[in-house]
Amino acid sequence: MGRFCAICEKHRGAGELVGPVIFADDLVVVTHQPLGKGSSPGYLFVETRRHAVTVADLTEAEAAAVGWAVTRAARALRQELAPEAVFSMVTGRSVAHFHQHVFARPPGTPDAVPWHDTTSWPERPRLDEAGLIDLVRGLRRRFA
Ligand SMILES: [Zn+2]
Structure with missing residues (x-):
């Protein structure tokens, strides 16, 4: 058994990080943040x-799959939410399993709100x- 990874x-469908799946295949999994923590759309x-x-x-195959999924996710957010912007980041400071954030900045977000922290608004x-x-239904259609 390996070490626990959230x-x-x-x-596997367990734990507090579980959110609705938008796309999944053998290489990548794309999900929306679960409700709670003051979730904002996208x-x-x-x-x-x-x-x-x-x-x-x-x-190499994972890198290609991640690139495809991030691009598809950004386009899907743009199409579904018409946000001011879509941002993305890889930090890996909380959980040591590769994950890339892709998130919408809502229209009308004040300039003083940091790009990476809409929850401070x-x-x-x-x-x-x-x-x-x-x-999620709309985003799934954009991946089909
Ligand atoms: Zn893991």
């Missing part, structure tokens, strides 16, 4: 299916259960 656990994660720790550990748009289901 993202491997998530891919916060996605692109993760390798395999337990690769950092971007430098990806195989108290008036940001929020998601409820029904809104999340609708959004």
